[in-house]
Amino acid sequence: MSSTLTVQQRQMATAAALFVVNTVAFAAHLYAASFYIKTPYHTSALTGAGWVHELMTGHPDRIKMELGMHLHVFCALVDELRGIGIHGTYFVTLEEQVAIFFYTCVTGLSIWHVGERFQHANATISRCFLTVLFAVSSPPFYDRYVKLLTTIQPVPSHILNNPKFFPFFSGAIGAMDGSHFNCCPSAQERHLA
Template sequence: MSSNRRRNTNPSRRANPSEITTPPTETTVRAFRICQLRSQDPNNLSYEERVELWNLENEQFEELVIQPALAYYDRYFQRAPAQTDGGLGWRNIWHRLQHDVAACLQLLRMSLPCFTTLCNMLQTNYGLQPTLNISIEESVAMFLQICGHNEVQKDVGLRFGRNQETVQRKFREVLTATELLACDYIRTPTRQELYRIPERLQVDRRYWPYFSGFVGAMDETHVCVKVKPGLQGMYWNRHDNASLNIMAICDLNMLFTYIWNGTPGSCHDTDVLQMAQQSETEFPLPPSDKYYLVDSGYPNKQGFLAPYRSSRNRVMRYHMSQFHSGPPPRNKHELFNQCHASLCSVIERTFGVWKKKWRILSDFPRYNVQIQKRVVMATVGLHNFIRISNFSNADFADVMTETNNNQNLSMILVTWMQQR
């Protein structure tokens, strides 16, 4: 029946748009009155009209200029209210860490005694100071949480009961102190120290005396980084992401002894080594009878011992996975490559522990190039600190257990090859 209803087609009954009016707002009335008063000659205005115009202009200026400026300041510059709970979030976390060893290793990436020693050292030797409401332990814990789990600073603030501005400020303070710690714990060996033969090398029958000139293993790894679109081509690596090419040297104790930090990810390993030798006057170049073990990506020259490479007529196996999944070494060159890869794998294990412990290095980058470079040095220093401190750590223990199993298998293969 609704379709049969007659529509009202009388133009006189339609609504006139001019008749649809909304009540004027206070701003509109004020603006109209100001225009009305300004249109008159100022000399003809009475005293009451002049006072009225002055008041209306002040109200208009406050509404159009002052109030938006104050709102912008409150939104982007005003600090959040001070916390009145006295760090309740951190107190709950601290109570949990003291009674749960696994939670401490998960959150801080180190044991509680190691964490306490680190906090005392950062305060005593490297200038990190507490504030009225935040202790050294809480500041360092927030920094370790960000580096260990690559969490957003806002989420860390919610967990610790702090605002984001406080977390960001403490992150930078601890980062600066940790960089100073890294300068002391990443010790580049002197020339006299390079002449010393590592004790662990002498007692290992697989390598001694065949690799008597070994002073360390050198390799590169990539660390994710965030760059501007115009610079992505420079930092784009073969894994299809932007990164920094980090070249490092380590010893048999899985300690970093040298770091070349900040080369764009598109650079080849040989170019990075060349830049380090030309730019760094203190590059630890080995003596004439010593050498670093390097993989096939580096040149085989004085001071750097690379494995046998495959040629057009002959295929040479090198990686340990090729020996584990295939037959034993078929000749003396593959036997050398197998022992070379086994000894040189210490740098790969060191990189593995380092990146496993600090996920900020391999997950989605949240900081620019300069901050990421500083984070690399800080986490390398923390890696050496944990290793030197002799406190038990599950990451190093797992790697050492796996290494011992691989060493037993390699020893069987070497003995079998020598008996042939």
């Protein structure tokens, strides 16, 4: 009787070991398959370049809504960036890079969401964003177009004389179009004439 139990115990142990080995092998196969069997993620028919083209050729309010600027301002900015030596890449035009930058700024979406909108990988979105960010925050663009207000300059009359803005924006320095960027200029920069 004890030899029969031993044979049954061996059979059960063998079956359990076989089950564990099969389970581990199946899990390893599923894990490895994710590295070898690729399913494309960005498969939308409307590419980022197509969407930017739609914005540029469509209703003028669309580009203002999505990128926070009118078409003529967008085109002038792209031309200015081209003029200082910033160019598109083989896969992403300069117009699309600028659109990626401003769409991210206006919406505040994550790189993942912006990548879905423009149908590009996260690394591409990040690289485009940083390219435009460095271009607009470095000389010669920054020195030419960014002028910090000083404490001795008066409040603009269109703010001072409008009851919608004054006194609510009496101490505000910056854009009044809904675009607000966190900025902390040094004390020396604030008091420059």
